[in-house]
Structures are given as C-alpha cells and as structure tokens.
Amino acid sequence: MMSNEPYYTRREFIKTSARGLAVGGVSPFLNQSSLVSLLKKKDVVTYRTLGRTGLKVTMVSFGVMRADNPGLISKAIRMGINHFDTANAYQKGNNEKMLGEVVKKEGGRDRLIIATKVAPPRDKKTAQFTADATKDNFIRKFEEGLKRLQMDYVDILYVHNIMSPQMVFHEPTLKALTQLKKEGKVRFAGISVHQKEEEIIRETLKRDFYDVILTAYNFKKKNREAVRKSIASAFQKGIGIVAMKTQVGGYDVSSLGISPFQACLKWVLNDSHVACAIPGITNFNQLDENFAVMKQCALSQKDMKQLSYYSNFLNGHYCQGCQECVESCLQHLDIPEYMRSYMYHVGYKDNDLALGLLREIAHYSPANVCGSCESCVARCPNGIDIKRRMDKLRLLQA
Ligand code: SF4
Ligand code: SF4
Structure with missing residues (x-):
C-alpha cells in the first residue's frame, strides 16, 4: 500500500x-x-x-x-x-x-x-x-x-x-x-x-x-x-x-x-x-x-x-453534469454541456471559452431548437433554471 x-x-x-x-x-x-x-x-x-x-x-x-x-x-x-x-x-x-x-x-x-x-x-x-x-x-x-x-x-x-x-x-x-x-x-x-x-x-x-x-x-x-x-x-x-x-x-x-x-x-x-x-x-x-x-x-x-454557505449558494447554480435532465428535454439537447458553457460565461467570466464550447456542441445539439418549444419542460432535480440559462446562452451567441 x-x-x-x-x-x-x-x-x-x-x-x-x-x-x-x-x-x-x-x-x-x-x-x-x-x-x-x-x-x-x-x-x-x-x-x-x-x-x-x-x-x-x-x-x-x-x-x-x-x-x-x-x-x-x-x-x-x-x-x-x-x-x-x-x-x-x-x-x-x-x-x-x-x-x-x-x-x-x-x-x-x-x-x-x-x-x-x-x-x-x-x-x-x-x-x-x-x-x-x-x-x-x-x-x-x-x-x-x-x-x-x-x-x-x-x-x-x-x-x-x-x-x-x-x-x-x-x-x-x-x-x-x-x-x-x-x-x-x-x-x-x-x-x-x-x-x-x-x-x-x-x-x-x-x-x-x-x-x-x-x-x-x-x-x-x-x-x-x-x-x-x-x-x-x-x-x-x-x-x-x-x-x-x-x-x-x-x-x-x-x-x-x-x-x-x-x-x-x-x-x-x-x-x-x-x-x-x-x-x-x-x-x-x-x-x-x-x-x-x-x-x-x-x-x-x-x-x-x-x-456550508457556499453550498447553499451553489444550489441552483452548480451543474453536477449528472445528465438527469437530458431525457426531459423535448429535443434531448446536451444540456450538461450547455451548463458547462454557462459556467464559463458566468462563473469564469470567459466568453471565448463559453463560445468555443457552444460551437463544439452546435453541430449535434443546436440551441436554436429551443425556440420551437412552446414552453420548456426540461427539468433539473438540482434546481437549475435550464430555460433561463439557455436563453442567456443564445443571447451570448447572437
Ligand atoms: S442541469 Fe441539472 S440535471 Fe442537468 S446535468 Fe446539470 S445538474 Fe444534472
Ligand atoms: S426549450 Fe427546454 S425542452 Fe425545449 S429544447 Fe430547449 S431546453 Fe429542451
């Protein structure tokens, strides 16, 4: 040992x-x-x-x-x-x-x-x-x-x-x-x-x-x-x-x-x-x-x-990458990767990194399909507001 x-x-x-x-x-x-x-x-x-x-x-x-x-x-x-x-x-x-x-x-x-x-x-x-x-x-x-x-x-x-x-x-x-x-x-x-x-x-x-x-x-x-x-x-x-x-x-x-x-x-x-x-x-x-x-x-x-204080703050902020949301998304988007991009954008404040990842994801999981959903049904058991984040990422890409 x-x-x-x-x-x-x-x-x-x-x-x-x-x-x-x-x-x-x-x-x-x-x-x-x-x-x-x-x-x-x-x-x-x-x-x-x-x-x-x-x-x-x-x-x-x-x-x-x-x-x-x-x-x-x-x-x-x-x-x-x-x-x-x-x-x-x-x-x-x-x-x-x-x-x-x-x-x-x-x-x-x-x-x-x-x-x-x-x-x-x-x-x-x-x-x-x-x-x-x-x-x-x-x-x-x-x-x-x-x-x-x-x-x-x-x-x-x-x-x-x-x-x-x-x-x-x-x-x-x-x-x-x-x-x-x-x-x-x-x-x-x-x-x-x-x-x-x-x-x-x-x-x-x-x-x-x-x-x-x-x-x-x-x-x-x-x-x-x-x-x-x-x-x-x-x-x-x-x-x-x-x-x-x-x-x-x-x-x-x-x-x-x-x-x-x-x-x-x-x-x-x-x-x-x-x-x-x-x-x-x-x-x-x-x-x-x-x-x-x-x-x-x-x-x-x-x-x-x-x-303990940081943990409370992270509820609803930190994506675990657990993929539990993917099935609930109507388009089965790669939401964990989008959430990673969001963390680069908001946590790291590094838009180049965030946009680079969005480009990588886009060919198999394009965020613009979100626009065709009447309402967002993707759910995160960890309290992340997926819709709000997807909207913010689309704005970043625009
Ligand atoms: S958004 Fe929520 S459900 Fe989806 S991977 Fe992140 S923590 Fe898991
Ligand atoms: S609006 Fe929600 S359910 Fe529809 S594609 Fe986007 S994340 Fe998925």
Missing part, C-alpha cells in the same frame, strides 16, 4: 531532493543553487508523491487554463509551485505558448513538472472517438504543443476529457502514447475526467497503462463518495491522482460576504489519496489565497461554515 503521508515541508523536501531521488531518468528536482535560494524563503510549500511516477508535486499546483498574465506564472515559480497544468486546446494554443515562454525565461525546466493534454476528435453525442482519432493525428497535435511549449519533453501527457469508459483504452491513442514515451517526449501518461468519474476511473484500473488520473472532485459533487472510493482504489494501484474543479465553478460570492475557496481546496486535499489540486488561477490574489492552503490544510470550524 502506498502512503501519501506525512506531507513534505519545503525543508524536508529539499533535504530529500538533495539526496538525489530522481525518478524515471529525468530529475524533476532542484539543482544545488536553486536549493540554496529556496532555503532562504519563508513560504511554506508542501509536496506529495504523485503515485508510482515518484514525482513530488506541490499540493497546491497551478491550473494555467485561464491565466493570461506571464507575471503570474513567474511569481508562482518563484514562490515554489512546481507543477503547471495546461492543454493543447486552452486559449487556442496560446496557453502552452505563454507557459513555455515563462519557463524558458525563469530557467530550471528540470525542476518543474509540466503537464499538457491532447484531445483526440470525438463524437460528443456517442461519447466515442471518431475515425479521425488516429495515432498520427495524436502525435502531430502533441508535437505542435511541444513546439509551443519550447520543450523537449513533458512530464505528464493526458488524453483530454475522457467521456465514457469506452474511450479509456482507445488503441490508436495508446499506441501514440507508447511511442511518445519511448522517444522520451512524454514521461508519464494520464487521462482527464470531467464526468462519470467513478466508472471511468474504475475502467482505467483494468489495465496497467496510465500512471496519472486528473479528475473533477469537490465537496459539492453528488457522487463525491463514489469518486472518493474510486480514487482510493486507483491510489492503491499506484496511480497518481490530481484533482480539478475543486472550487466548484469559482463563482464570485464576495457580495455575500463569504470567501470559500481555501475551504474548497482544503476539503479536497484532506483526502490523502489526492496528490495535488490544480485550481485555475487568474490573478495574484487567487495565487496567494490558494498558496496559503499549503501552510494550513486542516479544515477549521470557520472553513466548514464557509462551505
């Missing part, structure tokens, strides 16, 4: 690193001068081991997806965050480009853990990859990303957004990952999962192929207990677990006088089977707020209250 306790403090980590715990041929650890400079800092950085990869990742890592300020990434590196997560698709490739430029400028590529993702073409309606999802296409997409990153290799390459258990062991994708690993361009392979987490994680355990799973996980998920158990099973098998969507949409609730985001992160990180979380960070305040969780990760009474 693997253990993710106790956490490493910065000092312990540096001592351990200095003894030379390099894994897999490429050291993710600091060189001696970096070690000395880090020892001078007062920030508390804690690390956990990412399953059998042996990588020591900062418990609070950095979801780069929506960041567009290179200074923010620079500051995070200097604070000691060592794991950065991007994807081919984020900001149409510009996210990889920005991350690559910052890493080049800051130096020390070998002390950082860089993760990116490739999304093979899929039919969202059937949740299957299409015939275009070939080995060569996957490799080409990855290599374009690697060029944007200006790197020779990435530490983790995820197959992006696995939507069904049938997509997990897609042979052309496995062949591409195997080749890229052999060529030294990818150290570890993983999948990312936004929905049907339990089923997909359990499917992943059937073969000994993937080393890392990046999964949605937060205190508000209705299936959180099932996800927790599947994460524990994956952990026992040596798979490294990275958590995302930890802050449940990141809705701005400051006007309600609450600040729940540290508590959200702590809730996830209190599961010791989770190696780290990758909250999306877009400004310096969020960076400081998330970073501070590494200093004090225990959930206090105050945190529990924050979670």
Whole structure:
C-alpha cells in the first residue's frame, strides 16, 4: 500500500531532493543553487508523491487554463509551485505558448513538472472517438504543443476529457502514447475526467497503462463518495491522482460576504489519496489565497461554515453534469454541456471559452431548437433554471 503521508515541508523536501531521488531518468528536482535560494524563503510549500511516477508535486499546483498574465506564472515559480497544468486546446494554443515562454525565461525546466493534454476528435453525442482519432493525428497535435511549449519533453501527457469508459483504452491513442514515451517526449501518461468519474476511473484500473488520473472532485459533487472510493482504489494501484474543479465553478460570492475557496481546496486535499489540486488561477490574489492552503490544510470550524454557505449558494447554480435532465428535454439537447458553457460565461467570466464550447456542441445539439418549444419542460432535480440559462446562452451567441 502506498502512503501519501506525512506531507513534505519545503525543508524536508529539499533535504530529500538533495539526496538525489530522481525518478524515471529525468530529475524533476532542484539543482544545488536553486536549493540554496529556496532555503532562504519563508513560504511554506508542501509536496506529495504523485503515485508510482515518484514525482513530488506541490499540493497546491497551478491550473494555467485561464491565466493570461506571464507575471503570474513567474511569481508562482518563484514562490515554489512546481507543477503547471495546461492543454493543447486552452486559449487556442496560446496557453502552452505563454507557459513555455515563462519557463524558458525563469530557467530550471528540470525542476518543474509540466503537464499538457491532447484531445483526440470525438463524437460528443456517442461519447466515442471518431475515425479521425488516429495515432498520427495524436502525435502531430502533441508535437505542435511541444513546439509551443519550447520543450523537449513533458512530464505528464493526458488524453483530454475522457467521456465514457469506452474511450479509456482507445488503441490508436495508446499506441501514440507508447511511442511518445519511448522517444522520451512524454514521461508519464494520464487521462482527464470531467464526468462519470467513478466508472471511468474504475475502467482505467483494468489495465496497467496510465500512471496519472486528473479528475473533477469537490465537496459539492453528488457522487463525491463514489469518486472518493474510486480514487482510493486507483491510489492503491499506484496511480497518481490530481484533482480539478475543486472550487466548484469559482463563482464570485464576495457580495455575500463569504470567501470559500481555501475551504474548497482544503476539503479536497484532506483526502490523502489526492496528490495535488490544480485550481485555475487568474490573478495574484487567487495565487496567494490558494498558496496559503499549503501552510494550513486542516479544515477549521470557520472553513466548514464557509462551505456550508457556499453550498447553499451553489444550489441552483452548480451543474453536477449528472445528465438527469437530458431525457426531459423535448429535443434531448446536451444540456450538461450547455451548463458547462454557462459556467464559463458566468462563473469564469470567459466568453471565448463559453463560445468555443457552444460551437463544439452546435453541430449535434443546436440551441436554436429551443425556440420551437412552446414552453420548456426540461427539468433539473438540482434546481437549475435550464430555460433561463439557455436563453442567456443564445443571447451570448447572437
Ligand atoms: S442541469 Fe441539472 S440535471 Fe442537468 S446535468 Fe446539470 S445538474 Fe444534472
Ligand atoms: S426549450 Fe427546454 S425542452 Fe425545449 S429544447 Fe430547449 S431546453 Fe429542451
């Protein structure tokens, strides 16, 4: 059985690193001068081991997806965050480009853990990859990303957004990952999962192929207990677990006088089977707020209250992706994907992201068909006003 306790403090980590715990041929650890400079800092950085990869990742890592300020990434590196997560698709490739430029400028590529993702073409309606999802296409997409990153290799390459258990062991994708690993361009392979987490994680355990799973996980998920158990099973098998969507949409609730985001992160990180979380960070305040969780990760009474207030707010706001509404919609629209776009629009305030997803959905699930319904009969058991949101998304598209 693997253990993710106790956490490493910065000092312990540096001592351990200095003894030379390099894994897999490429050291993710600091060189001696970096070690000395880090020892001078007062920030508390804690690390956990990412399953059998042996990588020591900062418990609070950095979801780069929506960041567009290179200074923010620079500051995070200097604070000691060592794991950065991007994807081919984020900001149409510009996210990889920005991350690559910052890493080049800051130096020390070998002390950082860089993760990116490739999304093979899929039919969202059937949740299957299409015939275009070939080995060569996957490799080409990855290599374009690697060029944007200006790197020779990435530490983790995820197959992006696995939507069904049938997509997990897609042979052309496995062949591409195997080749890229052999060529030294990818150290570890993983999948990312936004929905049907339990089923997909359990499917992943059937073969000994993937080393890392990046999964949605937060205190508000209705299936959180099932996800927790599947994460524990994956952990026992040596798979490294990275958590995302930890802050449940990141809705701005400051006007309600609450600040729940540290508590959200702590809730996830209190599961010791989770190696780290990758909250999306877009400004310096969020960076400081998330970073501070590494200093004090225990959930206090105050945190529990924050979670309770945020939970109340999220009723009627947060889409669980459970798909229970789809049958009730007269046109069987892919409402969970529309709700995801809505979260990008209202929660993240990122209209490009919202519109990009709407374009992806449009070919099999066009929102304009809503106009032909006399009244909306789509129902959400979690209190989401589907009609109001669909109207708002149609306005955004207009
Ligand atoms: S809108 Fe409601 S029913 Fe539909 S996926 Fe979201 S939470 Fe589930
Ligand atoms: S109006 Fe409601 S029931 Fe009709 S297509 Fe739109 S979401 Fe579905």
